[in-house]
Amino acid sequence: MKDGSGIAFLLDKEDLLHDLAALIGKLKRYFPTTSKAISLPISAKLQYAREKEDRAAKDMEKEMVVADVEAQTTEKQEAPLSIFKKSNRPVTLKFEDVVYKVKPKKGGFLKNSKSEEKTILKGITGMVQPGEMLAMLGPSGSGKTTLLTALGGRLNGRLNGTITYNGSPFSNAMKRNTGFVTQDDVLYPHLTVTETLVFTALLRLPNSLTKDEKAAHAEAVISQLGLHRCKNSIIGGPLLRGVSGGERKRVSIGQEMLINPSLLFLDEPTSGLDSTTAQRIVSTLWELANGGRTIVMTIHQPSSRLFYMFHKVLLLSEGNPLYFGKGEEVMAYFASIGFAPSFAMNPSDFLLDLANGVASDESREDEDPTVVKQTLVSAFKTNLADKLKAEVQETGPCRQDGAEDKQFARWSTTWGQQFSVLLRRGVKERKHEAFSTVKIVQVLVVAFLSGLLWWQSDITNLQDQIGLLFFYSGFWGFFPLFNAIFTFPQERMMLEKERSSGMYRLSSYFMASAFSDLPMELVLPTIFVTITYWMAGLKPNAVNFLEALLVLLYSVLVSNGLGLALGAVVMDQKKATILGSVIMLSFLLAGGYYVQHVPGFIAWIKYLSISNYTYKLLLATQYSPNEAYPCAGNNGTCLVGDFPSVKLVGLDRQVLSVAALAVMFVGYRLVAYIALMRIGVTRK
Numbered sequence: 001m002k003d004g005s006g007i008a009f010l011l012d013k014e015d016l017l018h019d020l021a022a023l024i025g026k027l028k029r030y031f032p033t034t035s036k037a038i039s040l041p042i043s044a045k046l047q048y049a050r051e052k053e054d055r056a057a058k059d060m061e062k063e064m065v066v067a068d069v070e071a072q073t074t075e076k077q078e079a080p081l082s083i084f085k086k087s088n089r090p091v092t093l094k095f096e097d098v099v100y101k102v103k104p105k106k107g108g109f110l111k112n113s114k115s116e117e118k119t120i121l122k123g124i125t126g127m128v129q130p131g132e133m134l135a136m137l138g139p140s141g142s143g144k145t146t147l148l149t150a151l152g153g154r155l156n157g158r159l160n161g162t163i164t165y166n167g168s169p170f171s172n173a174m175k176r177n178t179g180f181v182t183q184d185d186v187l188y189p190h191l192t193v194t195e196t197l198v199f200t201a202l203l204r205l206p207n208s209l210t211k212d213e214k215a216a217h218a219e220a221v222i223s224q225l226g227l228h229r230c231k232n233s234i235i236g237g238p239l240l241r242g243v244s245g246g247e248r249k250r251v252s253i254g255q256e257m258l259i260n261p262s263l264l265f266l267d268e269p270t271s272g273l274d275s276t277t278a279q280r281i282v283s284t285l286w287e288l289a290n291g292g293r294t295i296v297m298t299i300h301q302p303s304s305r306l307f308y309m310f311h312k313v314l315l316l317s318e319g320n321p322l323y324f325g326k327g328e329e330v331m332a333y334f335a336s337i338g339f340a341p342s343f344a345m346n347p348s349d350f351l352l353d354l355a356n357g358v359a360s361d362e363s364r365e366d367e368d369p370t371v372v373k374q375t376l377v378s379a380f381k382t383n384l385a386d387k388l389k390a391e392v393q394e395t396g397p398c399r400q401d402g403a404e405d406k407q408f409a410r411w412s413t414t415w416g417q418q419f420s421v422l423l424r425r426g427v428k429e430r431k432h433e434a435f436s437t438v439k440i441v442q443v444l445v446v447a448f449l450s451g452l453l454w455w456q457s458d459i460t461n462l463q464d465q466i467g468l469l470f471f472y473s474g475f476w477g478f479f480p481l482f483n484a485i486f487t488f489p490q491e492r493m494m495l496e497k498e499r500s501s502g503m504y505r506l507s508s509y510f511m512a513s514a515f516s517d518l519p520m521e522l523v524l525p526t527i528f529v530t531i532t533y534w535m536a537g538l539k540p541n542a543v544n545f546l547e548a549l550l551v552l553l554y555s556v557l558v559s560n561g562l563g564l565a566l567g568a569v570v571m572d573q574k575k576a577t578i579l580g581s582v583i584m585l586s587f588l589l590a591g592g593y594y595v596q597h598v599p600g601f602i603a604w605i606k607y608l609s610i611s612n613y614t615y616k617l618l619l620a621t622q623y624s625p626n627e628a629y630p631c632a633g634n635n636g637t638c639l640v641g642d643f644p645s646v647k648l649v650g651l652d653r654q655v656l657s658v659a660a661l662a663v664m665f666v667g668y669r670l671v672a673y674i675a676l677m678r679i680g681v682t683r684k
């Protein structure tokens, strides 16, 4: 079989078979009635040819796979770092009778309370041992991602059945020993490939490695995944051109490979890649599995070469298992229950056809897809289900290593390290947005415009000056609120991904994101006040100016906290924005400037209003209680404190306002923190 002419002959023959199959397909399309008569004798010949060569082709394909992997491995064996060596702690994954149900949510006011429950996974059993690679196949919507998420311990809700990892349920230690590559890549668009991987390395790799060693790991992964050419390009996103989709996918895979996980889940790692790159990635995974790791992936359309690399295959159809077992035995199994392809074809194509209820067998051609699927489901139940369950239960509890468990149960880095890495990453990622030209221009335009409108106003026009102070509190209530509202909803996916892999504490993330926003939050209002204050001719005195600036910055921080809390609680940008504008408008209305005679039953609302406190403090920076201003009656002078819109808020008891704002400053952030605690919590 090894001589060249034999292979060439075989390949020619295989090509010929494919051509004949295509021809039959075409004939069927053009002559629907005669096609059967034509196809039968040809298919009989094909069947004969197939039987004779099937075994030989399979053997050869396997040889090719091994040769291929070996060829690709030689290059990687030189990788100096431990990532590609043996697994730290082998994991046997078992799952029995996994059932998952959802109640579809219906949006809007017209909710149908009797929405029907949908069963997405209908009792799936299986086992993957260290050194094995399981591929889940099935048509779109068959439940692959759902099952993968459940196995990865990330599916909340109505999940029944048992999933064990070395005989025990999912734990924090397992979380840090597991890699999970999601179907959609969740990456920061403004970071480069290297930055992304280095930040991940700094956060996820243990402290026994130095910073440089962690960076070297990231480099090793870059070369392993062939990302050299794009290592300094930014990742990009829907609105920002960055690296290609396939490169992005590889970065996601790299992030998980970095930690040398013993259990690796990948959702469609090869989708969107050309067959050579797909081959390369699966070879890398094959190699990782060979090092004693357990690998589970979903995959669409693997080529037949890839197919034979999988140690185990799970075929799903609408949440039902149709096959679980060795990849090389799958064709024999389906042949034994009467489903054999009428010509040589890629086994994965054949399996997907079956899962869709399309039998490529001539005799079953006219069968209804639902009937075919039903037949396959019951065949699985009678032939494989019991055997599989017995096998899963038979394999006794696996090695438990308490000491290693403890090592994984801890955070891999200290709070301070997490904070500093997250802060640097946050600043890098958000500086583009925070200091966007649009925002700066927006603030400058408003600043100059109000400076001109209030040009050198003086105390004779007290109403105008007070109007400006109230405008300060209004504008700088809304602006930071809307900036902050987007922070957490935008980061939700990232937080979910990173928290569910146990990358950092929520507190370090929270502090880092609060601090990384600070520069922008404080610089813009400072510029604004500096421009308007002097243009509008408020008290020309450094002390008064600094007081006004400090009050405004303080209120900006409080509004910012409110925005963070709203974003974190609602977790939906649109809804949070609407809610935010309603709340801020109520605060403004209750601020004490627009309406002085408020009915008692609603007067309490001013105690909740940030604008009310800010307005009061701003007034105090400009006027003292016994300061007078020129007015019409009363000997030509009146007390500022008696001016209607000042009198209501008063020029005394500023300490109370400062304290009230302090309570809000802390309170809103606390609410945000508590709301975030629900994100990325994994099933235990």
Ligand SMILES: Nc1ncnc2c1ncn2[C@@H]1O[C@H](COP(=O)(O)OP(=O)(O)OP(=O)(O)O)[C@@H](O)[C@H]1O
Pocket (backbone or CB within 6 Å): 102, 103, 104, 105, 118, 120, 138, 139, 140, 141, 142, 143, 144, 145, 146, 147, 183
């Ligand atoms: N939370 C949910 N609410 C409603 N339906 C859901 C939910 N989760 C999953 N589904 C449904 O369950 C089915 C399986 O979804 P899943 O994402 O697992 O499919 P898949 O096999 O990964 O498909 P694809 O190959 O397209 O990624 C789909 O029909 C999906 O609409």
Ligand SMILES: [Mg+2]
Pocket (backbone or CB within 6 Å): 144, 145, 146, 183, 267, 298
């Ligand atoms: Mg999917």
